[in-house]
Amino acid sequence: MIRRSFVAALAFTAALPFAVWAQPPLKVVATTGMIADAARQVGGEQIEVRGLMGPGVDPHAYRQTRSDIVAMTRADLILWNGLYLEAQMEDFFHDLGRKRTVVAVAEGVDPSKLRAHDDYADKFDPHVWMTPDLWRDVVLEVQAALTLARPEAAESFASNAQLHLAELDRLTKYAQDTLGSVPDNSKVLVTAHDAFGYFGDSFGFEVLGIQGISTQSEAGLNRIGELVDLLVDRKISAVFVESSVSDRSMRALIEGASAKGHAVAIGGELFSDAMGEAGTYEGTYIGMLDHNITVIASALGGDVPTGGMNNKLSAGF
Template structure:
């Protein structure tokens, strides 16, 4: 047995054990929460911050939305804590991205869906608009938020789910969703206009992991991730070598780090390029799988994408205001 498959077996065993413990806690919590269910607002839990933002913007003040993963947290690796299990078991509904983004939570959410409404909002994106996952025939790239024109399906999914959970609020949910969709259209127009100013031969985005394929498809950028689609796989040395070759070949001067992925692999690439005489700098920090700090502009979905678009545009030789679409970004 190879080292790799031994590790897989051990972690699978651990996963099963964790899931069993989680289900036991779940059974206790579901029993406990059923008694005290007389609250004014819907109590909902979202996994990643982008999903929490979509639900919050549609729900307005008719729901309390708790997000499990905050700034800089990597959803590919995240595993529920006991507090998360209790929160999800008490909630009126749980919202997640799905498409195998929250890989370690799948088993738990599958169990939970027998007791509580659970909505995988990312799976509202029509199959023909999804990007295939090169590593698994039956899976898709989960990073749909990188294209605001796809994110509208998530907002619409949140609207429909909230109406199902709370029909009395239907008009409010419809109005809030309409406002959200208008905001998304404005964001998309800014992104198109801003990224179109990047010289065509510089439209190459090199990032820590493959989170930007939808972005690349929407805006005509070639996208290369040092790690694969999930941050679970280690970047192979050969892959780093191939990327160094491309960087030199295309005279790329800026590559990007991500707030939820370690900078180690990006630094290896910069050193590799330097050894071949190509100077590359870090073009900026992009929000890949988590939004910025709660309570800030970058801690909203609109702010996150605005920050990414503005950073990419400015680092690769295009024109965008330092403050971004709404003048709300910090000086960069």
């Protein structure tokens, strides 16, 4: 884990000569699509990124494959989230860190900004990508890690990072305006698991998940029954499925509410622990959050522009 400030990294590189740009790209492996995107945004042509977890993959349950291990042992830099997101891989990363540079980028976020974990007293909610303000800190950690790995490219990394951070600021403003248009009594977000806590804190939504922070926690019949009663009592008309989590429990909620005479629809599919398909707008961090913000606001009665913030969302979101 790197906890050095970027200022320190720049001080370290100030006396070095400018890069020999003919060097081969820095080989970077990232666990989640969100981290891989941050690395691409900051690293640009100086790096070659492999993301381990593609669309629809649940990082809470993921285990490294043989090809993953080969890629990581050959990489110049390995970036993972940390904060107990990749719980099944933690021991492997700690062992690998004795031989390679391995950085838990989300653990560079100020702990005072983090939410406590539902199930572990000494852990935090790892879903820091759900709000651009927290993700800024992760982008800066990625910048620092790349700079230490290839100091002669520090100026390029810094310039790329500033451009990306400006986009994150635009995204925050779009979220504030668009989600702010949702009526106050409709600002309730019901999802498969509690991945949207930071999102709710940032944008004034009550977030209710069937499962806890990890998809590995059990969704008991009692919890589903409680949420069915809540949907009926508060006349909540939309719930949201997630691209990386089975919709079975959400269907049970809808059926339970229907049995009590209350109609609930699926407001849309959200990207929680994984981004969209590679090569699509939703397969980038900006596109992922633009999609989520726009879908949520649209389903809950807000005013949304066609195509989202950048007019790039797929038809029908």
